[in-house]
Amino acid sequence: MHIELEQRKAPSRAMQALAPVGAVLATMLTGALIFTALGYDGFGAVKQIFYEPLTSAYRWQDLGVKSAPLILIALGLAVGFRANVWNIGGEGQYVIGALAGTGIALATWGLQGWWILPLMCIAGIAGGAAYAAIAAWLKTRFNVNEILSSLMLTYVAVQVLFYLMRGPWKDPQGFNFPQTRMFTDSQILPAVIPGSVVHLGIPIAFLVALAMWFIMSKSLFGFQIRVVGAAPAAARYGGFSSRNTIWAAMLVGGGFAGFAGIVEAAGPFGQMTPQFPAGYGFTAIIVAFLGRLHPIGIVLAGLVLAVSYVGGELAQSNIGLPKSATGVFQAMMLFFLLAADVLVKYRVRISAKAGAA
C-alpha cells in the first residue's frame, strides 16, 4: 500500500474554520480513551473538564478570570506569529510585566489616588515590552533565534521573581513568607459586577480583542504584519522593513503579556507571590493557534482553554485526576490542531499499487 499527501488546490475556508473544532472534539475522544486505559473514568473526566465548568454562573465568572490573561497574551503573540516572529517567551514577559507593575504598587504603598492603577498598568506594559526587547535586539543585531532567546529569558524572569520575593520585596509583616504585601484598594482592579470575582481586566481583554481585530484587518500596521509573514521579499519590495516589523511584533507581544501580568497581579492575586507563573504565557501559544491567529478566534479559544483550566481543577477534586491531566489535554489540542491543519492543506491518497523497485 502506498500513502501519499497531495496538496489541495486551495484549502477550503470551511475546513480552515472547522479544524479547531475538530481538534477539540478529537482531544475529548482521545483523552477519554487514554484516561480510561489508565484506570480512571475517562468519559467522566472529559465531562468534568469540558462540561462541568459551563454548568453554573459561579464557574462562568471563573472562566472570565482565567480567560482574560490567556486572551491578552495570545493577542500579542498572534501579531508576532502572523509576521513569522516566534516569540515563545510570553510567560517571561508576563512575569516581568507583573513585577514592573508590582514595583509601582510597592513604591506607592500607603498612597491613594486614581492614578496609581493606570501607572501600574503602564509599568506592566513597559516591563513586558522591555523584556521582549532583549530578544528583539539579539535578533536584529546578532540574528539570534528569537525562539531560543525568548524561551530562555522566561527562566531568567522566574528566577528574578524568586529573588525579589525572598529578598528585597518580601512583606515585612509577612511572617517570613516569600511574598509581597497585599495591594491596597487603590492598587487592585475593581470588580465589574459587585460581589463577584469579575474584575475590570476581563472586559478590557474583550475590548482589546475588538481593537486588535480592527487594527489587524484595517490598518497599515496590520497589513505590514501580514505581508512580512506571508512573503518577506514582497514586504521588502513594498517598503516594509523586516527589522522594524520584528521590533514591533516583539514589543507588542511583550507589552500585551506584561499587561496581562499586571492585570493578573492586581486582579485575582492582589499581591505578588512565587506561585504567580501558572504557565499562561505558554498556554497562550495554544490559544493563539487554536484561534487561527485571529483576534475574535482568540477570544473563543481563550474561553475553551479557560474551560480546560477550570475543569481540570474540578476533575482533580471530584474524581482525583492528576493535576498534569489539564496539561495533557491542552497539549493534545495543539497537536490535533496541527494535524488537522495538515489535512486542510493536503489530501491523503492511498493507492494499492507499490512503485516498482
Place this chain on the structure above:
Amino acid sequence: MARDTVNRIELVNVSKSFPGVLANDQVSLVVKPGEIHALLGENGAGKSTLVKMIYGIMQPDAGRITWEGQPVTIANPKAARRMGIGMVFQHFSLFEAMTVLENIALGLDAKRSQSQLEQQVRDVLLAYGLNLDPHRTVSTLSVGERQRIEIVRALLLRPKLLIMDEPTSVLTPQEVELLFATLKQLARTGCPILYISHKLQEVRELCEAATILRGGKVVAHCDPRSETPKSMAELMIGSSLLQISKVAKGKPGDVRFAVDNLSLSGTGDFGVSLEGVSFAVRAGEIFGIAGVAGNGQNELSLALNGETPVSNPSAIMLDGKPVGTFGTTARRAAGLCAVPEERNGHGAVADFSLTDNTVLTARDRQGFVSGGIINHTAASAFATAVINAFTVKATGSDALAGSLSGGNLQKFIMGREMLQKPGVLVVSQPTWGVDAGAATAIHQSLVDLAKGGTAIIVISQDLDELLSICDRLAVINEGRLSRDLKTGKANIDEIGLLMGGVHGEHGAHAH
C-alpha cells in the same frame, strides 16, 4: 537496423489531472529514432506534465506508453534512466562547491571508480567536441558550461531518448550554437531528442517535427522548417498575434534617470558585485539591459528599485535628484516604480487578494492610506481599474493573486505599476514564462508608457524581447555594464560576445 523503423516512444491518449485542472487530455505523441522533436505550447499548456510522465516522475491517469514497440510502465526516473531516457532540466541540480566530476558521480545510479568515470567523461567530451574541464569547481563555471555537465551526465548513460527542457533560456547566442551542434550530432547517432522550448526561431533551426499543445490537448503537428515563428505562435495561442506598433520617436527628452559609477559588493557566497555601473535614460526612452542569468541582474534591479539602497546618494539620480540612499517607499514617492523578476512572493503576495496587492506598492501614490487606516474601497477600485485596463483574467479584485495564471498575474503587476504613472519604470524579465499573447500585450503597454514620457529600464535575458522594444541596450557581465548599443544597429554577434564576457567560449570560433 530493423529496430530503427520502430517508433522510439509512442504515447497514446495519455491523460493526467490534478485537483481542478486537466493538465493532459488524451495526448498522443510519437517520437521516431534520430529526430529532434519540438514540444511547443504556452505556459500551462501541459508540456512539463507530459515529459514528467515520460521521465517517470508522474504516472498517467489513463492512456498507454509504448517504448520501442513494447507497452511499458515507467515507474520512476530511475526506471526511465535504465530504459535509456535522459533528461536535462531547465534548473540544474549541481553542487556549486564541488567539481564537475564529483557532480557527475553524484548523479549516477551505478557506482564507478573515479578514474574509470573520468575516462568515460573525457570520452564523451571528445566524441561531442565539448569543452569542459572535469576538475573545475562548478561555482567558477558559466551557465553554458554548467548545462554541459548535465548533458554529459545524460550522455554517459548512452541515452535512447534525451529530453531537454527550455535549454537555451540561459545561454548566450554562441553557447546556443554549440549546444545545437551537440544535439544534432547526438541525433545523427540515432538518439531522438524531445525539445521543449518557446523560442520559435530556434525550433525552426533545430527541429524537424513539432507537436503543439494548448490547454492540455494536442492541437497541431507541424514541420517547423516549413513554418514561420509567427504561424507557430498562432497555433500555440489559438488566435492571431498582434504586432507591436512602435511609433516613430521625436527627439529624445531630458535625462530622467541616471546611474553613475554604481558599485555594490555582493552578499553571500555566490552573490555578484556590481562594479562601476553607469547609464542614463531619457524621457520616452526604453533602455535594455541584456545578459546571461546570474551576472548581477538581481543585484542591479534591487539597487535600482531601492530594496538595497546604496551609500552614495548621487550614484542614482531621478529627475536630477539624488536618490541613492532612498528606500523603495521614498523612491516611489519620487516617481520610480519597479517590477521585480519573481512574481510570486516578490512582486505579489499569492495569499492576498488583488486589492491587497495594490496596497503593497500603490498605497502612497494612489492615496489609499490616511491616518494609518487603509481605504479598502479606493484600493479595490484601483485593482479593478488595473484588471480592466490590462485585460487581466480574474474573477474580480477579491481574487487571490495566487489563483491567477502566470501571464495574468504578470499583466496585473505590470498594470499596477504603470497605472501609477511613474516617471521611471524599472522592469525585470517582463515576460518571463508568459504566453505569447500576454507578452505582446505587455510589450505594447511598455512602448505606450514610454510614449507618454516615462523613462523605462528593461532587464531581460530574452534578447529578442530587448531588440524588439528597446531604443538602446547594454550588456551586463559579472556585475559590469558594457557601453550601450543602439538596437537598430546592434549586431547579435557583438551582443553575444559581450554576454559571454570573460567566460567567452573559445569553441565559439571553431565554427
